[in-house]
Amino acid sequence: MTLTRRNFLRSSAVSAAAIAGVGASHAAELPKGAEWNETCSLLVIGTGFAGLGAALESHYLGMKDILVVDKMPSAGGNSIINGGAIAAAGTDMQAKAGIKDNADLLYSDILKAGGGIAHANLARRIADESVSNYEWLRDEVGVNFKAVTYHGGHSVPRSHAVQENTGAGFINPMLAKCKEFGIKIQLRTIVDDLIVNDKGCVVGVKARINHRFNRPDSGKVVYIRATKGVLIASGGFSQNVRMRTSHDPRLTKEFTSTNHPGATGEMIQEAQQVGANTIHMDWIQLGPWTSPDENGFGLAPLAVESMVGYGPMINPKTSKRFIKETGNRKVRADAIVAIGAPAVIFTNEQNFMNKVVGKNMKQEQFEQALKNGVIRKFDDLKSLAEFYKLDYSVLEKETEKFNGYMKAKKDPEFDCMFFDDGVPNEKGPFYAIRLWPRVHHTMGGIEINEQAQVLNVKGEPISGLYAAGEATGGVHGMVRLGTVAVADCIIFGRIAARTANKWAGC
Amino acid sequence: MTLTRRNFLRSSAVSAAAIAGVGASHAAELPKGAEWNETCSLLVIGTGFAGLGAALESHYLGMKDILVVDKMPSAGGNSIINGGAIAAAGTDMQAKAGIKDNADLLYSDILKAGGGIAHANLARRIADESVSNYEWLRDEVGVNFKAVTYHGGHSVPRSHAVQENTGAGFINPMLAKCKEFGIKIQLRTIVDDLIVNDKGCVVGVKARINHRFNRPDSGKVVYIRATKGVLIASGGFSQNVRMRTSHDPRLTKEFTSTNHPGATGEMIQEAQQVGANTIHMDWIQLGPWTSPDENGFGLAPLAVESMVGYGPMINPKTSKRFIKETGNRKVRADAIVAIGAPAVIFTNEQNFMNKVVGKNMKQEQFEQALKNGVIRKFDDLKSLAEFYKLDYSVLEKETEKFNGYMKAKKDPEFDCMFFDDGVPNEKGPFYAIRLWPRVHHTMGGIEINEQAQVLNVKGEPISGLYAAGEATGGVHGMVRLGTVAVADCIIFGRIAARTANKWAGC
Known part of the structure; x- marks a missing residue:
């Protein structure tokens, strides 16, 4: 049985499109008075x-x-x-x-x-x-x-x-x-x-x-x-606060996003209006590699993903490592949010120049990030600890341990992954970045x-x-x-x- | 601007209802030839x-x-x-x-x-x-x-x-x-x-x-x-395999459900068809207290929820405890599924009669469950270990430890919660139940x-x-x-x- 009823489309942003019955046998009909342009x-x-x-x-x-x-x-x-x-x-x-x-x-x-x-x-x-x-x-x-x-x-x-x-x-x-x-x-x-x-x-x-x-x-x-x-x-x-808080109320407007402003998802809603199913909407990824020292996606992520495995990531409240640096995004972002304060990742100049600058990050981007304070350079571990208000003696021990794991290519504490070209962080200068997650994907x-x-x-x-x-x-x-x-x-x-x-x- | 187009409803199960534009100003119209019955x-x-x-x-x-x-x-x-x-x-x-x-x-x-x-x-x-x-x-x-x-x-x-x-x-x-x-x-x-x-x-x-x-x-x-x-x-x-696997592909038809057969969710889909939003669809709860020795919701859950905190839950592969017995449903169900074999929970007769029989579970339900092998009675820990093919010496030590935690009202291993009327499991008889999760909510x-x-x-x-x-x-x-x-x-x-x-x- 096929039944008819009139339906109306709205022209405003809060539109509701009509759904036609699957398998009904009538031809398409444009709105009255409208033509295909x-x-x-x-x-x-x-x-x-x-x-x-x-x-x-x-x-x-x-x-x-x-x-x-x-x-x-x-x-x-x-x-x-x-x-x-x-x-x-x-x-x-x-x-x-x-x-x-x-x-x-x-x-x-x-x-x-x-x-x-x-x-x-x-x-x-x-x-x-x-x-x-x-x-x-x-x-x-x-x-x-x-x-x-x-x-x-x-x-x-x-x-x-x-x-x-x-x-x-x-x-x-x-x-x-x-x-x-x-x-x-x-x-x-x-x-x-x-x-x-x-x-x-x-x-x-x-x-x-x-x-x-x-x-x-x-x-x-x-x-x-x-x-x-x-x-x-x-x-x-990512930029639609109503939509993301409907699925995950934690992600209020207090969280910023790495995304361009147009990432507002209205076509997902439009698809729902014509009967499309949506799945996994509450899995909203925070990027663990964004810096509170800049806006948007920024430059930090270009460096951070090439620093993991080459230096420790430090909890500012304990001056200790707290998570597998090479863990997936969720593991890292959740761990930083749980601390409630930006984490610090660093590595020595040799690794940084070898893996970051001229690789994921261009020379001019590197200079820009240095200028903006997104990347900071420290001559030694002590000045790094002082700047970020870390306990130097604790940080020193953590770094020594991390260096040992790097050499052994095995981290019994957090299972961090290491790479053949990694140089232990025994002497400066060091490059460091602060990390605070943003809504990313x-x-x-x-x-x-x-x-x-x-x-x-x-x-x-x-x-x-x-x-x-x-x-x-x-x-x-x-x-x-x-x-x-x-x-x-x-x-x-x-x-x-x-x-x-x-x-x-x- | 308000626009018209015809629309069609289908009478089969795969229907797609029409959505009217919010705020349009026309009266409702029933399908042609139809009347309100x-x-x-x-x-x-x-x-x-x-x-x-x-x-x-x-x-x-x-x-x-x-x-x-x-x-x-x-x-x-x-x-x-x-x-x-x-x-x-x-x-x-x-x-x-x-x-x-x-x-x-x-x-x-x-x-x-x-x-x-x-x-x-x-x-x-x-x-x-x-x-x-x-x-x-x-x-x-x-x-x-x-x-x-x-x-x-x-x-x-x-x-x-x-x-x-x-x-x-x-x-x-x-x-x-x-x-x-x-x-x-x-x-x-x-x-x-x-x-x-x-x-x-x-x-x-x-x-x-x-x-x-x-x-x-x-x-x-x-x-x-x-x-x-x-x-x-x-x-x-819970009983709609297509719907649940769309959101969580793990929950194939190999998983049974505690629910009545009518829990098939078509009204959720019907609401979606008229523009309703759905949220959290991928959070599907497994009941951690169902027994593989019976079907459906069964009798086991009536007993198990009054046994937690009164006796240990044992991993059959190690003969050891593995999770906070008083943890939430997800924690317990995920832990049992991760083992890949039914866990065993038990407590002594004094606790069982005090907390379960005549409380959450009627005398006749208790007798029924005993008869069906859902609840099993053992004179001592050794016969319990033998029946479930557990390592008796390991089980004995685990039970002693658990008893100590019960007395101290503190579990440094898994943070199990204890209650004032709990009697340590020092002598039999014991009542035991096997646990394997089902799709529950x-x-x-x-x-x-x-x-x-x-x-x-x-x-x-x-x-x-x-x-x-x-x-x-x-x-x-x-x-x-x-x-x-x-x-x-x-x-x-x-x-x-x-x-x-x-x-x-x-």
Whole structure:
């Protein structure tokens, strides 16, 4: 039995889209008096890793009239301010550096960090496609990789860092390729409603063009038809305080975020409005490597992830170590929040120059961070202890112990991981950074299957609707490992393009 | 701007209800050719603690024509097979037993177990109303309370057990009162769709009467108008494998559940279809006190919760203790699952007869459990060790240590809590139970505010839609403490009735 009732869409930000019954047999109907202003093939919402990955893959598959929209005035979303490295397991760069790695090891690392709730089918796709994706970025897109780095929680170094040391190293070549291929990228275009036809298929959107982010109601309404469906690649909700406190009341506005201001998650809510399921929404990752001495993502994370394993992380209240420095993000962030005061990590100049400067962090970034007091240089341990008001004799003993563990490559206290090129912290100068976590990544989001199709609350795909990247949940489970999200975004963006390409419409 | 488009509801189980735009100004419209078959004031979905609490409160508030529906052939849902005790903090029974307790202590216990993600405003309501709710049950409903018992994770004994030792001790008097007051309870009535009018208000449901649970498509369609709105009091989703594995892939069909077969959560999904937000869905509680030697909820839990603190819990692989016996449910269940084999808890006859038999467990239940091998009696520790294939000498030492801690009322190893009437386990006979967790309670669910109104994904109430009990999320956060859910269900069921009573319609 099929029943009819009228329904109404609203044009304000608090819109509620209509849901059509799955399997009903009537044709789509646009709002009375409205017409499609524009028709594209795949409509991509978002210009970050996932969105641009999808746009480029669509082009390579031969699709025409791809349209990429973004509500912000500039392209790149949160991706462009990312740390600039991507996980890949079993690459030529790793082989050259003598690192043994493979897809199974990456897969098991993802699942281990996921705490048992990661969706194995999604993790498997990332693990299986990580090398070909890395090669595609290098050979087709023109990304310049320069070094394999280590991030906490991984079994081996497998984070492939770009020359630029930020996500711009991926985004800019991707944008250049879009331009070269004539892929239309339309900024300041915010999507208010997904339009669902009476067969339950997503066939387009209601959006506003010439939107200004700081004026929520601004812009002119347009209807965009998408014959190959709509991809939600619009990122997470780290900057949406109402949304994040609904799932985790601790994350009030008192916590700042590393994210760009547009990470407000409204497309996740819009997907929910058309019946999409959401999962793991309460797993919100704090970055353990941000510094209270600067704002946003900042420069500290570029250094910190290359300092772990090379120097101790100190509890300012005890002057002692308190956690596995190479532990995963959640372990470290939770431990610092539990202390209630910023931790201090340091290493000696030899390690710092060898692992950080000119690696994850450019010379000019290093100088900037020194100037701003984000990184501080101390001639010896005593002056370091004095500056941070640590107990020097306790710190000295802790450092001696840590050096012993470094030499033995075994930490019986906290199981810190060590690397062959680590130099014990026996003499200065030392470089130190204070650490206080920020809201960094929302692991939860829209539930998808391994074809990047959005699933409804019953677990069935919503025809014509895809999602990829931080807007989705399931890949990372409880804990996301560093640089896996970049792989997740690009790989699932590309998968979404393949699924859309095969979609016959509806 | 208000826009029109047609929409279609489906009659099958995979229905997708239409969402009307919030604030649109048109009247409700029933499906073409359909008429309201029946009109009630408040429509209550579910006949468990929350549903019956709401129905009775509605009556006391002077509402007429309350209708309570349940898809199952018998009333009581999962509540009727519950353990039969309710949390209340600061009662006369506690005072008589010399237990000091108050609302603030219950509130802080709930938040502590919630791991930081419980919604404080909801926990506060439960804490503040726990005593008046207990008195209402005793004085108005006629529930017979007999003893204050202890459940793991609480600061003090505050679980008020009923004579019957099961949830029937609440449900049967509640049903009798409903009958006395002429409140209509209609079984075998399954709700397929919430009907939302064009102002965004829930005004009724599409349901099927004469439904048979084992035949999903069975029953005759009816439209029920609800002038005071609809209350979702239909419980959790412990028995819905697709739903629970979507949020926690570990909980495959290999895990059994303590719940009645109807705990399948489709009303949570139906609420999602009309725009409701869900929270904390991945926090699914395993009961640590179920026995692999029986099915369902079984008899073991009645005994185990009164044995903790009176005897050690043993890892069968080491013959040693492994966890705080009085720890919360998650701590214990996770620890047993991590062992990978059923744990063994035991205590001596004196404690067992004093705390279990005739208390949480009736004499005939005790005899039944002995007969079925769920509880086993051993003359001495040696025969207990032999039966469970434990290392006797290790077990003997562990037991001696535990006895010492009992006497000192301090456990330096696992911080187990002890009670004044505990008798050290120095001589037999002993009573023992094997423990293997089952899926017991889904902490997550529909997001509500402290008036039991359902919130949409933007955090705004959906007019005319209420939810209470296990169908909701937020009260318990990460971990639900034993017997707090009964208070949650009845208190929020009653709150929903008060909110509905004040609702002017739409």
